Amino acid sequence: MLLAIFAVVISLAVLAISADKFVDGASGVAFSFGMSPLLIGLTVVSFGTSAPEILIAIMSATGDNAGIAIGNAIGSNVANIALILGIASIIIPLPVASSVLKREFPLLLAAVLFSSALLADLHLSVMDGIAMIVTLCLCLCWLIYQGKTGQGDIIADEYEETIDQGATFRSAMIMTVVALLALLVSSRILVWGAVEIARAMHVSELMIGLSIVAVGTSLPELAATIACIIRKEYDLAIGNVVGSNLFNALAVLGVVAVLSPTDIDVMVRNRDLLVQFALTVALVVFCIGLNGRQGRINRFEGLAFVAAFAGYQWLIYAQEVAA
Numbered sequence: 141m142l143l144a145i146f147a148v149v150i151s152l153a154v155l156a157i158s159a160d161k162f163v164d165g166a167s168g169v170a171f172s173f174g175m176s177p178l179l180i181g182l183t184v185v186s187f188g189t190s191a192p193e194i195l196i197a198i199m200s201a202t203g204d205n206a207g208i209a210i211g212n213a214i215g216s217n218v219a220n221i222a223l224i225l226g227i228a229s230i231i232i233p234l235p236v237a238s239s240v241l242k243r244e245f246p247l248l249l250a251a252v253l254f255s256s257a258l259l260a261d262l263h264l265s266v267m268d269g270i271a272m273i274v275t276l277c278l279c280l281c282w283l284i285y286q287g288k289t290g291q292g293d294i295i296a297d298e299y300e301e302t303i304d305q306g307a308t309f310r311s312a313m314i315m316t317v318v319a320l321l322a323l324l325v326s327s328r329i330l331v332w333g334a335v336e337i338a339r340a341m342h343v344s345e346l347m348i349g350l351s352i353v354a355v356g357t358s359l360p361e362l363a364a365t366i367a368c369i370i371r372k373e374y375d376l377a378i379g380n381v382v383g384s385n386l387f388n389a390l391a392v393l394g395v396v397a398v399l400s401p402t403d404i405d406v407m408v409r410n411r412d413l414l415v416q417f418a419l420t421v422a423l424v425v426f427c428i429g430l431n432g433r434q435g436r437i438n439r440f441e442g443l444a445f446v447a448a449f450a451g452y453q454w455l456i457y458a459q460e461v462a463a
Contacts, residue, residue: 168312179287186383211349226445269397
């Protein structure tokens with residue numbers, strides 16, 4: 141038990157650091173090939189911040205621990221909105237000025253609805269996975285279009301400031317490869333530790349995925365969000381979460397379905413998907429703005445997000461104990 145806890149703590153730390161370096165390296169490589177900062181931000185960065193969840197999904201699915209991967213995908217989306225953006229907006233309200241970002245919100249909501257609908261029958265099949273991955277590809281095509289047509293948008297300037305444009309192709313490639321190897325090793329150790337903790341505590345792998353693993357794999361988003369706040373890049377802070385959640389909803393669950401088709405715990409449909417959907421709707425409403433109101437996550441809304449996250453974690457624990 142102690143060894144498993146130590147493994148989880150260390151692997152989460154390595155995961156957070158290597159994910160950040162992977163994003164930097166991959167962004168540098170993409171920039172070397174002439175991709176615009178906005179296009180890099182909408183695609184490469186979004187994929188990179190979801191790399192821990194995707195790799196954990198692969199490790200879990202191939203190790204017959206799909207519950208961890210499913211819990212991680214949904215739990216990370218919940219943590220990104222309720223915990224990460226909640227804490228960030230308590231520190232300082234987050235206004236939304238980017239028109240490109242505002243067009244991403246309906247896409248995220250549609251992706252969450254689509255993946256939830258496929259999980260509603262309590263079975264994740266290969267065809268479900270193929271449908272999710274194809275949908276993700278269509279979303280990427282739309283994001284590429286946005287990246288080519290929205291160069292004058294405020295978020296384009298914010299992405300440009302975050303990319304190390306002086307890095308050479310060789311150094312960026314070395315950073316990417318090393319970070320990817322660290323991600324692979326740490327994600328494998330994390331899955332092993334999470335499974336051992338679940339067995340020792342006599343709780344489900346789903347619960348571990350929704351709580352410990354989900355919060356841990358959201359650490360890269362937390363670090364990126366804090367950095368964005370310091371630089372006053374508020375649209376970028378929200379945009380990173382939106383992109384990560386989009387990949388979690390389609391890529392992570394899609395990988396699990398293709399590699400390890402599985403039945404799903406009824407609580408995923410009756411509790412977790414509903415919480416994910418409710419938080420996504422709230423995020424969209426706050427950030428788009430209604431009745432002429434500028435999109436913004438205020439401190440009160442941030443407090444509501446954090447309270448919702450705390451309540452959700454308590455509910456998971458209470459229902460696990462009752463079962």
